[in-house]
Amino acid sequence: MTTQAVIIGGSHAGVQLCASLRQNGWTGQILMISDEPGLPYHRPPLSKGYLSGQAARTDLLIRSSDFYEKQRIDRSFAQVKEIDRQSHRIILADGREVVYDKLALCLGARPRPLVVPGADLAGVHYLRTTSDIEAIKDELAGVVHVVIVGAGYIGLELAASLRALGIAVTVLETADRVLQRVTAPQVSEFYARVHREEGVQIRTGIIITALEGSVEKNRVRGVRCADGELIEAGLVIVGIGVQPNVELAQAAGLVVDNGILIDAHGCTSDPDIVAAGDCANHFSSLYGRRIRLESVPNAIEHAKVAAATLCGKPGQISALPWFWSDQFDLKLQIAGLNAGHDKVVVRGNYQSGRSFSCFYFNNDRLIAADCVNRAQEFLLSKRLIAEKVLIDSEMLADERFSMESLLTTGQS
Numbered sequence: 537m538t539t540q541a542v543i544i545g546g547s548h549a550g551v552q553l554c555a556s557l558r559q560n561g562w563t564g565q566i567l568m569i570s571d572e573p574g575l576p577y578h579r580p581p582l583s584k585g586y587l588s589g590q591a592a593r594t595d596l597l598i599r600s601s602d603f604y605e606k607q608r609i610d611r612s613f614a615q616v617k618e619i620d621r622q623s624h625r626i627i628l629a630d631g632r633e634v635v636y637d638k639l640a641l642c643l644g645a646r647p648r649p650l651v652v653p654g655a656d657l658a659g660v661h662y663l664r665t666t667s668d669i670e671a672i673k674d675e676l677a678g679v680v681h682v683v684i685v686g687a688g689y690i691g692l693e694l695a696a697s698l699r700a701l702g703i704a705v706t707v708l709e710t711a712d713r714v715l716q717r718v719t720a721p722q723v724s725e726f727y728a729r730v731h732r733e734e735g736v737q738i739r740t741g742i743i744i745t746a747l748e749g750s751v752e753k754n755r756v757r758g759v760r761c762a763d764g765e766l767i768e769a770g771l772v773i774v775g776i777g778v779q780p781n782v783e784l785a786q787a788a789g790l791v792v793d794n795g796i797l798i799d800a801h802g803c804t805s806d807p808d809i810v811a812a813g814d815c816a817n818h819f820s821s822l823y824g825r826r827i828r829l830e831s832v833p834n835a836i837e838h839a840k841v842a843a844a845t846l847c848g849k850p851g852q853i854s855a856l857p858w859f860w861s862d863q864f865d866l867k868l869q870i871a872g873l874n875a876g877h878d879k880v881v882v883r884g885n886y887q888s889g890r891s892f893s894c895f896y897f898n899n900d901r902l903i904a905a906d907c908v909n910r911a912q913e914f915l916l917s918k919r920l921i922a923e924k925v926l927i928d929s930e931m932l933a934d935e936r937f938s939m940e941s942l943l944t945t946g947q948s
């Protein structure tokens with residue numbers, strides 16, 4: 537009798553889980569079920585090269601169709617409605633039932649909705665999937681001005697890609713600076729400046745009270761602000777964060793708290809069920825707390841560890857979190873998490889030019905770094921953070937000081 541691994545969710549975590557199961561010697565059946573049609577694809581280019589026209593649809597595929605055939609991975613386009621842990625069965629929306637021996641939840645996240653009157657008008661979009669981006673692309677023809685709600689990474693990437701298409705863009709942000717939730721004021725100032733230099737209107741401290749539409753077409757025509765101003769928009773794209781897809785796990789009685797809780801080996805509170813990616817929340821031994829991350833490297837790390845666990849070779853989720861964002865000619869690479877920092881040091885000039893690094897410290901230890909067009913400093917930062925090197929932060933601010941020397945002289 538062969539054992540069956542069922543993976544719910546066919547994206548970055550789900551595909552990596554399938555690949556890693558085979559790499560770890562899983563000989564049983566593998567079934568990946570996803571409620572998105574077509575082959576799994578990379579999401580990051582949707583707001584970047586795919587929107588600006590630099591990447592084609594075929595460039596998006598995570599793996600070619602050959603991979604699934606050669607690795608004997610069955611794929612099913614369906615939505616899972618329920619998990620019956622008692623009988624090891626999952627129930628699909630069309631009523632079919634699938635039996636599993638081991639189950640992987642790679643359910644991802646969905647956009648947080650903007651809750652104001654008019655948010656359901658035609659011409660109001662979110663961005664998570666290829667069908668979202670195709671709908672945006674279809675409607676862009678003839679639109680002269682797009683309003684983006686939210687100045688997080690996705691909002692700013694969208695703004696940069698739309699500028700590359702020659703479209704006028706206004707970004708509206710409730711906080712008093714862009715990227716407020718994730719970066720230091722210096723990094724926010726840098727991104728606001730570059731976006732303005734590139735022709736993006738950045739408006740912070742804006743409270744949106746409604747989206748207003750034209751009566752005859754029921755289509756958005758502007759964004760009403762708390763001070764009464766109406767900002768005209770041919771199209772509105774909302775990027776105000778995501779919420780993890782946890783309802784399936786919660787209904788099945790798994791422990792959920794800002795994501796499906798997993799242990800260091802990727803296991804949920806049920807030993808036959810692992811979870812990975814945006815939907816999962818793990819304990820970081822490096823930061824000493826639970827974290828739920830929304831990034832491709834995290835989805836891949838979770839999936840690799842979870843697959844090894846299902847094959848009886850439990851590893852540890854231990855990689856340093858890292859992220860990236862591409863906007864205009866800026867490659868931002870982020871090492872570590874900056875929450876809890878007590879000091880910020882900048883290396884390079886963020887007030888002019890397009891290259892600098894921002895380092896975040898806690899008790900003289902580097903905990904995170906935002907590196908703009910500085911790949912080498914990003915790589916060195918990853919090592920300095922992981923190795924918990926003690927650093928005189930002011931030295932880092934001096935560009936003549938070699939960061940590399942810290943790796944040989946720093947004390948652990």
Ligand SMILES: Cc1cc2nc3c(=O)[nH]c(=O)nc-3n(C[C@H](O)[C@H](O)[C@H](O)COP(=O)(O)OP(=O)(O)OC[C@H]3O[C@@H](n4cnc5c(N)ncnc54)[C@H](O)[C@@H]3O)c2cc1C
Pocket residue numbers: 544545546547548549550569570571572579580581582583614615616617642643644645646663664665690781784812813814815829830831832833835859860861862
């Ligand atoms: C526009 C955009 C740009 C991004 N840019 C970056 C970037 O530059 N760098 C970076 O690291 N990350 C980026 N991200 C985030 C990154 O894409 C996510 O972290 C990553 O997709 C997480 O992968 P995942 O497999 O955990 O979840 P997801 O990619 O969300 O996939 C989950 C899948 O499960 C399916 N599913 C959910 N519930 C069910 C169910 N009940 N039945 C069947 N199927 C189900 C979903 O439809 C989906 O296909 C970006 C995301 C977006 C949207």
